[in-house]
Amino acid sequence: MIFLNARTFKAERAWGAADITEIDTATVRLHWTDEPYVWHVNDGPEVFAVLDGAVDMHYRRDGEEHVERLTPGVVCYAEPGDEHVAHPAPEARILVIERKGSL
Template sequence: MRFIDAGGFTADRPWGALDLTEIDSATVRLHWTDQPYIWHVNDGPEVFVVLDGAVDMHYRQDGEERVERLTPGRICHAEAGDEHVARPAPEARILVVERKGSV
């Protein structure tokens, strides 16, 4: 068994991750960041859970940019093809579950 204090986790670079486990073809990672990611489109589904801090999730729907604020306990589920970018406010720890090797 392994126990992790997510609130105390800090990586050596933005979006650095602690690989927690693989479940079949999915990875479970704890990320820390104080910088935005890049606009991207996932090649598979992704579950994004803010554990500490806040993240402004920018996404495009019907050609329009929208923003949803994610705070601890809020879950974002992105399907393959959903264009989005996560921007911490000002830093965050995030649990991400996605296909192994996903962008």
């Protein structure tokens, strides 16, 4: 069994992660960050669950940029092809489940 305290987890760099497990072709990782990621489009589905802090999820739909605030308990599902970038506010710990090797 593995136990991680998300409230105290901190990586050595922004978007560093603790690899929790792989389930079939998906990875489950706990990320810490205090910097935005980069705009990207995943080739597979991606699930974000903020465990500590907050994340402003920027995404584009029909050429327009939108922002949704993710706080603990709010889950975001990004479908393949959804263009998005996560901005911590000001730092966050996020459980991410995605296809192994995805951006």
